[in-house]
Amino acid sequence: MVRELSGQFPEISERREYILQVTEAEERKYSEALERGVRLLERMVAEMPEDRREITEEQLLVLYDSHGLPPEIVREVAARAGVRVEVPEDFYIRVAKSHSRVRHVPAQTSPVDERELKGLRPTRLLFYERPKLMEFEARVLKTIGDYVVLDRTAFYPEGGGQPSDIGEIVAGEARAAVKEVLKAGDIVLHRVEPAIFRRGQRVTGRVDWERRRSLMAHHTATHILLGALKKVLGPHVWQQGAQKGVERSRLDVSHFRRISREEMEEVERLCNKVIFENRRVLTRWMDRNEAEGRYGFELYQGGVVPGRKLRVVEVEGWNVQACAGTHCESTGEVGLLKITGVERIQDGIERIEFAAGGAALKVIREREAGLARISEMLGVQEEKLPEAVKRMVEEMKDLRRKVERMEARVGEMLADLMRSRSVRMGELKVISTRIDEIGSGELIKACERIVGEDENAVVVVGGASEGSARIMMMAGRKAVEKGVDCGRIILKVSRMIGGGGGGRPNFAQGGGTRVEGLDDAIRAAVEEISRPGEG
Template structure:
């Protein structure tokens, strides 16, 4: 286009992120909300040259020497070059130390602002102009590299299991656990999870080379397509591409293992639905993956000890235990029904009559509320002209109200009675015309609530009779 415009005597300015804008128009992928922040110190380092990124020249560089260009407020250091990876692309920053003049300070966080990389430190700061020796926390870096490469392998596995519609909707790497969010129209089944996990580990065992290289954006898009931008569209006309054998290829700025075999074991810990159309895969890689499996084994062994059965028979023992529990629960429900029937018989004998209506109001002390509901329902099922209000006296006052169909026809409902009964208790009541519940904090006011309810019913029913 630029050459064509020149032939026609036009000047065309092509923005630096032109191809990013084109890609964004073609890519339709669900994205999770992202929050961006802007460091206030950006202006203070805008005059400095671009920091040389040693972590791209050698991802396995654990130590390096560099010159201090600037120290801000004794807490932030800018070097001319660094092997500390700055936070970005869902990968946390490196940590480690800077050594100088027999002293050292701890590197807590690393951020890239524009073209400059900032090292947040703790301890005595170095002086501007002096040389420091940087030491990366290598165990941390290696774990992050394994988890980052594992993210690519899992994404490739998910696409092979679920289909080509799968797209990365987000990712966050960690040293112990990482997450990969993918677009998918339904919850992942256990079978699909196992297939994805198996394929990802097969990719590990294939020990494919993981190569990172820079390419012109146009060439990369022609060769690999827009699926390059799994982690979002990256700016610039030259982009960094990470290719894991023939398994996966992405535009990526993170640090990676040299081969898939270095990732080690990958374990999917669990999955969850984070929003409509997005599934989250929580996983561990390397030693943390082994730890995750061992933790699961430990839980099973603990269950084995509690049940006093061999490890390989835990599933059958749990199944038997659940069956026994269900049988006992059914027997309990049967006994509660029998007991409720007996209690209903006794309460029916103590009922008061207001015209044709049988009124049963009692303080049942500490009788569980679920049993009160059974008793109340039993009474009104026997007598359609009954009103039942049963109170529970526990930490708080509670009650249930049921009324028969004939009572409702006379214009008196359970929810109306519940509101009246709840007033002295310092609470409230609500429900349906035939059933309501309520309560309050004033357990000592239950006798008053009973008297108030009886008086209310007498007045209401007398009015109906007239």
């Protein structure tokens, strides 16, 4: 197939390995989904009442849409159980129609009545002209509730996954905090506390520089990270979402399998290499057709941007995107990038969380401090921690084996003790006792030993420890066949110790805080066993 199509589409040959990897991964996922779906269908069929043994068209659609089961497989599985399935001839057309129904997406609304903005000139965006301008002079055009409209602003409004700037606006002795900045069309709205400004007033705006600098670093780092992901994972990687923050940011990308630790380490290495190379970060406005002709649709990693003009951000020789956010002027200003986590948020989408600049350094220091605390607790040097932890893990495994052997031995001793207290109830051998200050592990092993030796055995054992009571019950296979139901009995008698419990017919346990009711609970459990047909 690859050879046949490569003549017309040379990129198929170039990406042969990627195509084969994706095909293999998708085949595996489909097989797994099919197996899960068939198991679900088999359960569904088994639970159907005798008078309604059919699968409806609606159920067919759900099985196909949610579980990937084609109607042909549903019919085959159902037929084996004698369940009727009528597959409409136009089934796949109906599926397509159900997917193509128009969904209403509410339009983003302005926080103020848009009629209030009529006649106002577009706000001059100083953050594009001078990205590092932190103080500026402006004139108040209008005040609308808590929102102030200025003729110009250096405050970046929220957008493109980047939070807005904050800061203050000052007029003489009057001072108001800028809590949020939003954009309504070409107008920038500043939400201030308190709302003290009036139309025509001359004001000074001051942007919180530390916050802006961190947001610029994280936004530029997002572009660098996307470029590195494409280099390591392949050109198929596409941005599916992003959120920039002051301390942490995240980038969601499409990828057909989980990103390995080794791949993520290489991505981080490449990111910091680009940062240390101090490449230029170029921003320019371009005609849409010109930009698409030069860079292609890779521009729209963050989504298609409206308008005839695009603001194009290029990390020189690394990544190009249409982007309206604020950025560093060179990659060196990012300082550092540290990946803090990777998770698969849905099929085919990987989320990478990271920190940049001073926030990245803070993450590293926190982790170093954590290692130092562990080193101090273990009494070893930090560079020897891996060996010390490995040694501890081996010691823990050895101790666990020893504990298991001890529990087995104690279980044997307990089983011997409990056997001596058995009584006959018809064909059943019933053992009831109370043993305090013994772990549940040892008690369970003792019970298992008894019912393993005698399938007619029923064991009821209770114990108290540190102000709480517990009771457990276990029955052999033949005892269960004769009607003993441990789950029902324990559910009933657990109330006598002020708690609850339950389980299966062959094993159940419960607990509570009324230690004084434990002996009565044990006796009541035995009485329940002695009632014919009610065990």
